[in-house]
Amino acid sequence: MPWMVAVGAACVVCAAVIAGSRGLKHFDAALLYYAIGSVLAAAAVAYRFTVWAQRPPSRMYFKRGLELLLRRGTGRLPAVALATADKIVAQNFIRRRSVYRWVMHLCLSGGCTLAFAITFPLVFGWVHFAPLTGDAETYRVMVLGFGVDSFHVAGVKAFVMFNLLNLSALIVLVGLIMAAVRRFTDAGERATQKFWEDILPLLLIFAVTATGLMLTVSYKFLGGRGHSLIAVVHLVSVLALLFYIPFGKLFHMFQRTCSLCVSLYKKAGARGPRAHCMCCGEDFASRMHVDDLKTVPD
Amino acid sequence: MNDALEFFIDPSRCIGCQACVQACGECDTHRGTAMIHLDYVHRPTGVQTTPVVCMHCEDPTCAKVCPADAIKQDEQGVVLSAAKPRCVACSNCVLACPFGVPKMQTSFDLMMKCDMCYDRTSIGRKPMCATVCPSGALFYGPRDYVEKFRREQPVNEFQFGAQTVRTKVNMMTAPGVKALPFDVADFLPFEALDEDPLALARAGAPDVADAAVWHELHDPKAELELICE
Numbered sequence: 076m077p078w079m080v081a082v083g084a085a086c087v088v089c090a091a092v093i094a095g096s097r098g099l100k101h102f103d104a105a106l107l108y109y110a111i112g113s114v115l116a117a118a119a120v121a122y123r124f125t126v127w128a129q130r131p132p133s134r135m136y137f138k139r140g141l142e143l144l145l146r147r148g149t150g151r152l153p154a155v156a157l158a159t160a161d162k163i164v165a166q167n168f169i170r171r172r173s174v175y176r177w178v179m180h181l182c183l184s185g186g187c188t189l190a191f192a193i194t195f196p197l198v199f200g201w202v203h204f205a206p207l208t209g210d211a212e213t214y215r216v217m218v219l220g221f222g223v224d225s226f227h228v229a230g231v232k233a234f235v236m237f238n239l240l241n242l243s244a245l246i247v248l249v250g251l252i253m254a255a256v257r258r259f260t261d262a263g264e265r266a267t268q269k270f271w272e273d274i275l276p277l278l279l280i281f282a283v284t285a286t287g288l289m290l291t292v293s294y295k296f297l298g299g300r301g302h303s304l305i306a307v308v309h310l311v312s313v314l315a316l317l318f319y320i321p322f323g324k325l326f327h328m329f330q331r332t333c334s335l336c337v338s339l340y341k342k343a344g345a346r347g348p349r350a351h352c353m354c355c356g357e358d359f360a361s362r363m364h365v366d367d368l369k370t371v372p373d
Numbered sequence: 374m375n376d377a378l379e380f381f382i383d384p385s386r387c388i389g390c391q392a393c394v395q396a397c398g399e400c401d402t403h404r405g406t407a408m409i410h411l412d413y414v415h416r417p418t419g420v421q422t423t424p425v426v427c428m429h430c431e432d433p434t435c436a437k438v439c440p441a442d443a444i445k446q447d448e449q450g451v452v453l454s455a456a457k458p459r460c461v462a463c464s465n466c467v468l469a470c471p472f473g474v475p476k477m478q479t480s481f482d483l484m485m486k487c488d489m490c491y492d493r494t495s496i497g498r499k500p501m502c503a504t505v506c507p508s509g510a511l512f513y514g515p516r517d518y519v520e521k522f523r524r525e526q527p528v529n530e531f532q533f534g535a536q537t538v539r540t541k542v543n544m545m546t547a548p549g550v551k552a553l554p555f556d557v558a559d560f561l562p563f564e565a566l567d568e569d570p571l572a573l574a575r576a577g578a579p580d581v582a583d584a585a586v587w588h589e590l591h592d593p594k595a596e597l598e599l600i601c602e
Contacts, residue, residue, distance in 0.1 A: 132440035132465055168482035172457065262401035266492030267453060327458040330441050334461040334482075337440075360468055368468055371438050 077125040084121030088114045088199075096200025097220045108310055109198045116317035123321035124329055131371045133333060139367065140336025143343050151339065158338035163331055175253065182250030184328070187280065189243040190287075204236075241291050244284045251281050272324045279319055282312035340364070379516050380489065380503065381527055383545035384414055384423035386510035393424050393502035393511055400501050401492040403454065406478070408487040409502050424511055426502065427452060427474045427487035428531075429541035435466035435475055435486075443484070450541045451491060455484040471533045471555075489542075519545075528553055 092110060096102040102110075128137055144151050161167050166184070170177035196202040196218075207213045207225065214233070216224040226232040254277055258264055268274065286309035293302045320326060344361025351358055389411060397407040411422040433452045436444040443459035444466060446452050455466070455475075462482040466475045475486040490500035494513075503513035512519065519527060527543035530552035537552070546553060 127442070130440070132438050136440050136463065162482075168462070172481045172483060176457075262492055263404065266495055267402060267488075324458060327441075330459060331461070333440050333463075337461050337463045340463075360464065364464070365468060368438060368465060371465070372434060372469065 076129075077122045080125040081118040081122035085114050085118040088117045092199045095196075095219050099200065101203045101217065101220065102200035103197070103203070106198045109194070109313065112314040112317050113195065113198060116320060119318065119321040120326075120329065123326060127326075127330065135367055135371055136333050136336040136340060139363075140339050143339045154339060154342055155335055158335050162334050162338070175257070179250050179253035179257065182246050183254065183280070186243045186245075186247030186250060189246070190240060193239055193243070241288060244288050247280060247284045248288075251277060251284065276319060276324050279312065279316040283309070283316050286312055377515055378494075378497075378499075378513055379519075379527075380426075380429075380500070380542040381512040381514075381519050381545055382424060382426065382542060383510050383512070383523070383525060384421070385525070385545070386508045387411070387422045387424055388508050388510070389420070389422040390507065392505045392507060396501040396505040397487075400490045402488055402490070403485055406485060408454075408476070408485060424502065424506075425472065425474065426511070426542065427489065428472050428538075428544075429489060430471075431539040431541065434469045434471060434538075438465040438469040440465065447491075451489050451494070452486075453491065454486050454488045457483060460484055471531070471536065471538055519543075524548070526550070531555060 092102065092114075093099060127133055144155065166177060166180060169180050201219055203217050204214045205217055205222075207215055212228050213225055214228060215222045216226070216236075226236065258268060258273065258277070264273075286305055289305045290302065290309060293299060293305055320328075340363075341361075344363050348362040349358045350360045350362045350365040391411060393409050394407045394411065397403075397409040398405055400408070409424055409426050412425050413419075414421040414423050429450060429452045431450065433444065433446060436446060436452065439455075440463060441459040441461045443455040443461075444452060445456065460483050462477060462479070462484065464477050464484070466484055466486075467477050475484050477483075478485050490498075490502075494500055499513040500511075503511045506512070516527065523545060525545035526548045528546050528550055529540045529543045531538045531540065531544075532552050532554040534556070544553060
């Protein structure tokens with residue numbers, strides 16, 4: 076089943092690329108390797124996610140989460156929306172653990188999300204820029220083949236558009252510096268950190284960020300010197316990062332979906348029958364949780 | 374980590390001073406939050422306390438029930454606290470641990486538990502609690518030392534109903550006991566049972582260590598009779 080899901084995910088991405096780029100009409104051939112890497116990474120993420128979601132404890136939460144979501148009654152969708160805003164967007168649980176870590180994580184996750192949100196549509200041919208007929212200095216923003224906006228190449232909007240990736244790289248760099256300081260100075264983290272789990276993802280993100288910024292430096296300030304070499308290194312680092320995601324620490328961004336099921340589960344458990352300690356009578360969990368848990372270990 | 378050093382808990386030596394609780398909060402991996410607590414061994418019959426730390430099971434139930442792969446075991450068998458990026462605060466581990474060790478820090482959305490002071494033991498130093506324990510209830514050192522100087526015997530096998538749990542941490546108990554049995558009946562309220570609390574005492578958990586100190590007996594049956602007298 077994981078293989079089938081992986082192949083299915085790859086097919087969906089390929090279909091989305093073909094459809095979104097209007098039959099590859101707007102697909103940029105220069106970005107072909109990025110597109111291939113993205114398709115393979117999507118398959119790998121789907122494979123890993125399916126394997127993980129089939130483990131008894133994760134399956135229990137996803138099964139119950141879906142059941143609760145589809146159950147008649149009110150308050151499920153607002154609860155999921157609230158949990159998404161709180162746990163995935165604002166990441167308030169990290170703020171309560173440490174404000175430093177929260178700022179660091181927001182920089183890393185926010186910067187990377189912004190970068191992915193820009194690059195994937197460009198790589199897949201969903202977004203491209205086309206000059207207006209008769210006015211080469213005005214660009215139209217084409218989304219899925221439809222013109223949605225236009226701007227002058229010398230305007231503020233153009234500056235922002237063309238530098239959003241650089242901005243995201245700078246945000247990520249701030250997060251990386253904070254993470255590096257923490258990894259070097261926090262005695263607890265130094266004791267428990269592992270190269271594969273904790274250091275490698277930071278190195279990969281740094282490689283992508285640094286080479287991405289170097290491309291801008293090369294064509295803006297060095298007359299394109301070393302651009303081809305940097306472009307190749309950037310490509311390699313991006314592909315390495317994409318393939319690391321499903322098999323390393325960064326997979327936790329997908330595992331966080333389970334916390335939404337946990338939120339629904341806890342909410343339903345708080346309203347339902349409770350389990351009480353046989354010794355002191357204290358209410359310690361929901362009856363549903365205790366009963367479900369007995370089926371998990373074996 | 375030095376494989377020659379092991380962790381031993383001797384409830385009969387605990388004097389309830391809470392030095393271990395204070396020292397635990399100083400550990401770098403969970404600064405400010407103590408991951409050890411004291412439990413009464415058998416409150417209806419006495420005030421004897423015992424320190425409760427993670428027993429570091431060979432096949433940790435907490436890790437098996439974790440939906441997010443947040444609980445990892447290192448090569449030496451130390452079961453680490455929940456990985457911060459992964460823990461989804463579901464409390465599965467809290468409910469499933471046979472020893473009642475993991476604690477859910479609801480304000481952090483994070484499970485935290487004793488990791489045997491990983492920052493210290495991974496470089497061959499003693500855990501904080503064992504460093505400060507004045508009575509030797511928590512001891513971190515070579516097994517031959519314990520066998521030579523203690524009358525009790527280390528056991529690392531526990532029977533919870535049908536589940537046998539083997540642990541990295543040793544519990545000191547009466548000589549001759551191979552596995553410590555735990556039964557829900559040991560912890561039921563006496564009022565509900567309408568029986569004499571002392572009549573419920575039996576060889577094995579939770580008061581066998583106490584018996585081992587005061588009565589040098591090797592026969593569990595004779596021990597049981599003595600306790601029930």
